[in-house]
Amino acid sequence: MILDAKIPEGPIAEKWTRYKATIPLVNPANKRNIEIIVVGTGLAGASAAATLGEMGYKVKAFCFQDSPRRAHSIAAQGGINAAKNYSNDGDSVHRLFYDTIKGGDYRSREANVHRLAEVSTAIIDQCVAQGVPFAREYGGLLDNRSFGGVQVSRTFYAKGQTGQQLLLGAYSALSRQIGRKQVQIFSRHEMLDVVIIDGKARGIIARDLITGKLERHFGHAVVLATGGYGNVFFLSTNAMGSNTTAIWKAHKKGAFFGNPCFTQIHPTCIPVSGDHQSKLTLMSESLRNDGRIWVPKKKDDSRKAVDIPEEERDYYLERRYPAFGNLVPRDIASRAAKERCDAGYGVGSSKMAVYLDFSDSIRRLGKDVIEARYGNLFEIYEKITGEDPYTTPMRIYPAVHYTMGGLWVDYNLMTTIPGLYATGECNFSDHGANRLGASALMQGLADGYFVLPITIGEFLSKDIRTKAIPTDHPEFEKAEKEAQERIARLMSIKGSKPVDHFHKELGKVMWEYCGMARNAEGLQKAKKMVQDIRTSFWKEVIIPGSADETNQELEKALRVADFLELGELMIDDAFDRNESCGGHFREEYQTEDGEALRDDNNYAYVSAWEYKGDNQAEVLHKEPLVFENVKLVQRSYK
Amino acid sequence: MKITLKVWRQQNGKTPGNFNTYTLPDVSEDMSFLEMFDVLNDELIRKGEDPIAFDHDCREGICGMCSMYINGRAHGPLTGTTTCQLHMRHFNDGDTIVVEPWRASAFPIIKDLMVDRSAFDRVIQAGGFISVNTGNAVDANSIPIPKEDADKAFDAAACIGCGACVATCKNASAMLFVSAKVSQLALLPQGQPERHLRVKKMVEVMDEEGFGNCTNTGACEVECPKGISLDHIARMNRDYLVSNIVD
Structure with missing residues (x-):
């Protein structure tokens, strides 16, 4: 099989606009007869289900939680990127595109990333219209902050609860469609398999988690928005229930798996405290706006942080990466922390931690300002560790956070199984080998609100005469x-x-x-x-x-x-x-x-793995990455 | 630490339940309350017994899934804290802790400590939104919102929908939950067109779902892990009154 990413012709900045103008559509009368299954109700799933419902499709949405509002997007803290240039610091769609390609270490697909940057601005508009209470300036306009790997302020936020607010926005849009009976919701349901009929995805098998009963559900198309697989590491910042089952079952039925080894280890998490630990808690990257990371210059220094004088501290990120300092991308910050700890400079009882210190910022800005910016994060830290970060530096260490890999998809977000789509974290598409902070929320909502509802028309327009397939079909x-x-x-x-x-x-x-x-x-x-x-x-x-x-x-x-x-x-x-x-x-x-x-x-390719059967080696397919708009260079943040 | 747990066990919604007693001889004070349950369940499973079913997911205090009634208090003894963020260092060696599910007729028990909170979803489906289709939005900065209003709306929007307010209320009233959403949208210019219709529809469904009435005891505010204020209930009552007059 030859992988066809179906990237539209034309200059990069015009591809999406031109493609949208030519994509086949499904007329409103036919939409009423078409059913779509959406699995997962996080940012990507809830926004897709809501939007497809608004368009007139009949949607069935599934989540394993007791309510669609609890999907793990809710836990995202720091913010969402958009090329609004409200900060007047020279931001643009091209710059967001470039930063994302570079941040991903040149292992993502140009056309997809450019589209992501283009639709980013509409996401903010949509969320504000829904009533998402982003942080504002005293003039009443939206505030921005900086995130790692970029030199502009393009991150919109709602304290340290941006994911919660965006998800509740998408959940409210979804709830509206449930109320209008455009979407039927199946909570406490887990998808256990995808059903393929005549080569196309036509439904799922789901287990009702209360009764244990297996159910068959038909859809003209199936959209997976089931999140990442970081829990393969047991300890991660994912929710306890986050899992790979939906995409793994799809993989075994023929969907290629893209770049499975690309995992994001987030640099600032609360360190492991014992064998009983069930999960790790993230401390938002936004903290690196005002916090400085350091370790003692002396090995095995057992003094308290406050007792170590300034000249005996090694602010190793500022030392190694003067241009970006504490705001280097996540992969680089994580490796640098590991390097220091492995070399014997780690702090805390386990010696597997570094300090994230706010004393300079508190002196410069006052405790009130720091509290307004990060109050809830400081509280979480204190609850878990019993230490007060206003007076003692936080101890942090990297932890598994996000998986850039996922099901391989083409420009339409369709997997190698016709009619099966993957959106948000569960696809491989936009972040290459490293995701920039505040870009996961952007991608989830871009896919769900603005990309998939349009691109899915390409497949469904050919299916308007297909009647609903009864679920007593032998494949079901x-x-x-x-x-x-x-x-x-x-x-x-x-x-x-x-x-x-x-x-x-x-x-x-x-x-x-x-x-x-x-x-x-x-x-x-x-x-x-x-x-x-x-x-x-x-x-x-x-x-x-x-x-x-x-x-x-x-x-x-x-x-x-x-x-x-x-x-x-x-x-x-x-x-x-x-x-x-x-x-x-x-x-x-x-x-x-x-x-x-x-x-x-x-290695400038996407690895796309094909399942061949139990206990057989998977076959590697390669999608070559062609860079026409960005020059490949050694990534430098120095 | 040695901890004795008295936990509510109930096979399903149709069978009666009872308290079972378990003793954990070696609880670390760094454990979260739910990690203590992990340890207990591990032990039960190894003995071939049925582990205790409880809801939980993010374990960082934001998804709102965890829901234990601990020593007579929703989410336990600490203020502003969900069960998953409660650590054992707040208990003492030798303590006996009683753990029950949320109790409210609008939240039927599913199994052990798990309850069905889908009534909350249905209240939101009745009107807890702004009717704006994807693609209809104007530029975000064309709607300036005074910082104070935006901050107040945020405080209301911080609700995690856990149901502690209902569980702790002697009337099992959902007023704090419903008013948080009504208030968030009433404080924002985007929420004005549907302001009156929204509050009426949401209150109607709230009543249909079997939640009790509010008698302003304020227990909900005390136990809310996100510190949602009673002010929102006042704002909702005012809006509800106005919406009836407008009609």
């Missing part, structure tokens, strides 16, 4: 039976170890060998380890209760079974990519001063 029966058998097999193991045991084991291997730094030898070792954990999982896991009732252990087991397969593919992908780029740091490939060393001659 087959898919349900497969899901049923998998559940029955899991329930029948009756081993001795809980699901979490295997999930933690997997997480340790992934973090150690496929985390912030990777090398060929370690990856080979890890592949075997993951296979072994998978084997013992299917022999030794225990799931109490039955499958015909509310059973949270069964839910976890189904998710972890898929993580155990995905983990191996991530390792394969990291092993294949003999270069360092963005968040993918192969220790064999680095510059003399420890920066990522790309190999554009051999």
Whole structure:
């Protein structure tokens, strides 16, 4: 199969406009007869479901949470980027496009990223119209802040709760369509498989998490907006329920998986405190606007932070990257923290932490200003650690946060299965090998409000004569039976170890060998380890209760079974990519001063993996990345 | 720390429930309350017993999914804190802690500590939005909003929809939740065209769903993990009155 990204002709700045003007449409009378399934109700899913409903399509939306308002987009803190240039600092669509391509270390697709930058401004307008209470200046106009990897202020925010406010905006638009009966909502439902009929995605199998019953749902098209797979590492900033099942099942049915090894490790998270830890908590990147990162100059310095005089502190980001200082991109800040801790300069009892210090800013701006900007974040920090960041520097360490990889999609956001779309974090498309801060919210809403509802017309316009397919079709029966058998097999193991045991084991291997730094030898070792954990999982896991009732252990087991397969593919992908780029740091490939060393001659491609069957090696396809508008250079923030 | 837990167990909405007692001999003070439940569940599963079902997701105090009634208080003893952000350092060695689900007839029990809060969604579906289709918006800065109003609207919009207000209210009233949304949109210029219709529709569905009446005891404000103020209830009452007069 030859990958066709279907990038429209024409100069980059005109592609989207021209394409929109020529895309086939579905007329309103026909939209009424077309059903679309949207899985996931985060920013990408809720905005898509709402918009498709407004357009007149019949939509079914699914989420595993008890309400669509709880999807994990809600936890995004810092902000959302848009090329509004309200700050009059020289921002433009081109600059946002360029920053995103460069920030992604030249491993994303130009046409998609440019479109993202173009629609970014409309997102802010839409959200304000919905009543999203962004931060404002005293003149009543919108305020902006800076984020990592850029030199303009283009980030719109609502305190440290921007994701919450944007999601509640999308949720309100979705709720409106549910009230109008344009959208039917299925909460506490988990998608377990996609149903393919005559080569097209035509529905899903979902499990009602309360009754345990399997359900069949038809759709002329299926949109996945199911988020990232960072929980493959067990400990991450993702919500406990975030999982890969929907996209992994789609992958096994024929959707190629793009760049699975591209994982974002966020530099500023609260460090691990013990074995009981269930998740990690992010401290927003926006804190690096006013916080300075440092470690002691002396190894194993056990003095309290406040007792270490100024001249004995190493502000290593400011030292190494004077142009961007504390606001270097995430991959660079994370590696720099790891480097210092590995070299013995870490702080705290575990020595695996660095300081994020606000004392300078508090002196300069006053405590009130800092409190207004970051009050809720400081509170979260104090609740978790019991320490007051107004008087003691925060201790932070990198943690798994976001996955740039995901299902491969073309310009229409369609996967390699016709009629199956992937939007938001669950596709691979816009962030290359490293995502810039405040760009995830932008992409989720761009895809859901402004891109997918239009591009999906290309597929659906050919389907206006297709009647709803009854769910007693043999393909529905087959898919349900497969899901049923998998559940029955899991329930029948009756081993001795809980699901979490295997999930933690997997997480340790992934973090150690496929985390912030990777090398060929370690990856080979890890592949075997993951296979072994998978084997013992299917022999030794225990799931109490039955499958015909509310059973949270069964839910976890189904998710972890898929993580155990995905983990191996991530390792394969990291092993294949003999270069360092963005968040993918192969220790064999680095510059003399420890920066990522790309190999554009051999690796300027998207890896798109094709599933070939259980226990068979996946086949790698390559989509070459062509850069016509940006010159490939060694990424520098010095 | 040694902790004794008395936890409400109930197989499903149709069967009666009861308290079960569990003892945890070695709880770390750095654990969150939910991590303590993880440890207990791990133990139960290894013994082949049914683990305790409870709702949780983000574990950073923002998704609003966690919902435990701890020692007679929604989300436990700390103010401004969700259960997932409550740490064991706020308890003492030897404590006995009683854990129940949210109790309100509009929030039926699903299993153990899980309840069905979809009534909240239906209230929002009735009118908790501004009717603006995608693509209809004007430039964001063409609607200047005084900072003070924007900040007040934000404070109302910070509601996480957890239901602590309902759980803690002796009447199981949802006034704080409903008024937070009514108030957020009433404070903003974008919310004006539908202001009166919105409050009427939302209150109507709130009543249909079986939430109780408000008697201004203020318990909801005390227990709200996001500090949503009673002022919003006052604002909603005023808007509701005006909307009836306007008709």
